Amino acid sequence: MSHALFVNLTEPTAESFPATSVSKYLIELIGKDVCAFRRNTQVSYRLVERARIIATGINNLIKRVDSEDDWDAYDKYTQAIEPLEDSLIPLTDIVEKERDQYLVTGKLESVDFCSAFIEAWATQRSDIRKRLEILRTKKEFATLLGDSLTATDEDIKDAYQHDDMNFLQELVRVVGTYTPRTHGIRPRAHNIILDVVKQIKSVQSQLIISYDKAQDASIVLSIQSAMVIYSAMELIKNTKLDAEWLAHARSEAIWKAAQSLLVDLNAHLAKGTPQLVDVQTKYDEFLRLLRGSMAVDLPANFVQLMKHTGRIGRSYHAQALYIVTLCRELVKHFEKATNKTAQNLEPLKSTIDETIKALEAARQKDVALTKFDLESFDASVTSVAFNTARDEIKDCFDKYGMSNEWSTHSAELEKAIAKDKARMKQVNDGLVKAIVAVPQEAARISVGVKVLKEGKTLHTLNYGLRSETRLSAIQWAASKETYPDKTSGKSILANSHFEKDGKTLSMDLDLKSVVSAGAKCELSLVIDSSRSVGSPASSVSSGSPTSSTSSISSSSSGSS
Structure with a gap:
């Protein structure tokens, strides 16, 4: 790291004050990482420089306030301190990720690692540029500095182009040094690879010409295409990788796909056709082929797993x-392209088969809640089936190279079993006693409600309710049924009351206080005409009332 560069980027050019100490620390922390960058350099330098200029501006205004009693300066600097900190804190993570990255991932173990590395480059490139734009355009910073210290759009565009083209230039250089014969490439693919190198150089030339006019997505895909081809070349050098995959990656088919991608990319950059989406499809197809994707389908019974759990009793619910x-x-592991092989299919199929057997054993035909036999639970036929499924799942994890994850899953599975047992014990100890039979219709009170306003009947409603039901519950049900609009319904609740035989009733009364057992109860819900209430759900023509027999008696009884 150049000490001079670090100082130039981060050293304040004015006296620092405690109010900016956090920003000063963050700028130094970020600047230290940025000075080590090998890509996205110019944009990052401007970002740190901009942050330092803002911090200096704040310090200058603090000093001015000390000497001039300037409230305008006070307002400007106090409004900028926290936004500057908020802008810098996320950058610490971004620059830490970017610090040691360059052309290709250090984990040259699989296509997936390379693909993730390439996507991370695009994300980090975008994140750094977005952070710079925030520091350039955020109102608090623009007000603080004015236009004199703001980098021009042209300067920023130059930084963008410098970073992209320098990175692409280095990729083109290393790709150009690749020698197919040295790394076991099949003879028929030699000339294709030579043309791939030629096409990448052409992509570079096209971007030099059209960078200012090109869409950013086209620039990104151009660089990603060079990255993925360079990654493929480097992966092929790793003789520790699976021999079957290496033979596949060295084949003519792979490099024809790379060639086709670059031909279309060049045409897109030069003429605009094919469209970017079509070039992206070619890129995705090359990745798919490079992974060694095979046309192996999931076991047909996989979807059956979701169809059992709703019919499983509480004894095995969490475990299931x-x-x-x-x-x-x-x-999910199997569906990754490099894992989708016939060899990996068999253990998965066996695992799903045994799991379905366990789920079928746990299906409960009778949904009635009963006492559970906790003593014989572990030795039951169903528990044995679950143990068999568990063993099969563990074997599959081992065969998929996921053994390290099993200890965590095993512990979670034990927790699920314990959770089921705890719930069963809870039911045995108390919940069964609390189950109360639902009353028969004969035990319910027939209630008729007329909704009145200014002496006119707007609605007639009928309910079958339990004697404990409060009038407030009936009011709520009637308002929901006749005025589903929330505003009108709320107004009804606030501006209506019940009457019976000309007397106003308290909303706190229950039905057994209003009517004798077995008798029918007739109530009037009177809307206060002095208050404005919205139109009812059903229009009333010529003053004729609407009548309905409510289907909500069960919910009303639930409210009681």
Whole structure:
């Protein structure tokens, strides 16, 4: 790291004050990482420089306030301190990730590692540029500094172009040094690779010409294409990788796909056709082929896993959910292109078969809540089936190279079993006693409600309710049924009351206080005409009332 560069980027050019101490620390922390960058350099230098200029501006205004009693300066600097800190804090993580990165991932172990590395480059490039734009354009900073210390758009564009083209130039250089014969490339692919190198150089030339006019997405895809081809070349050098994959990666088919991608990319940059989306499809197809994707389908019974859990009694509920989760995790691993092989299919199929057997054993035909036999639970036929499924799942994790994850999953599975047992014990100890039979219709009170306003009947409603139901519950049900609009319904609740035989009733009364057992109760819900209430849900023509027999008696009884 150049000490001079670090000082130039981070050293304040004015006296620092405690109010900016956090920003000063963050600028130094970020600047230290940025000075070590090998890509996205010019944009990052401007970002740190801009942050330092803002911090200096704040310090200058603090000093002015000390000497001039300037409230305008006070307002400007106090409004900028926290936004500057908020802008810098996320950058510490961004620059730490970017610090040691360059052309290709250090983990040259799989196509997935390379693909993730390439996507991370695009994300970090975008994040750094977005952070610079915030520091350039955020109102608090622009007000603080004015236009005199703001980098021009042209300067920023130059920084963008410098970073992109220098990075691409280095990729083109290393790709150009690749020698197919040295790394076991099949003879028929030699000339294709030579043309791939030629096409990458052409992409570079096209971008030099059209950078200012090109869409940013086109620039990104151009660099990503060079990165993925360079990554493929480096992966092929790693003789420790699977021999079958290496033979596949050295084949003519792979490099024809790379060639086709670059031909279309060049045409897109030069003429605008094919469209970017079509070039992106070619890029994705090259990645798919490079991974060695095979046309192997998931076991047909995989979807059956979701169809069992709703019919499983509480004894095995949590355990069933967790083993289904484990099966889904195995499927997720299998569906990665490099894992989708016939060899990996068999253990997955066996695992799902055994899991479905366990779920079928746990299906409960009778949904009535009963006492649970906790003593014989572990030795039951169903528990044995779950143990078999568990063993099969563990074997599949081992075969997929996921053994390190199993200890965590095993512990979680034990927690699920304990959770089921605890709930069963809770039911045995108390919940069964609390189950109360639902009253028969004969035990309910027939209630008729007329909704009145200014002496006119707007609605007639009928309910079958339990004797404990409060009038406030009936008012709520009637307002929901006749005035579903929330505003009108709220107004009804606030501006209506019940009457019976000309007397106003308290909303706190229950039905058994209003009517004798077995008798029918007739109530009037009177809307206060002095208050404005919205139109009812059903229009009333010529003053004729609407009548309905409510289907909400069960919910009303639930409210009681």
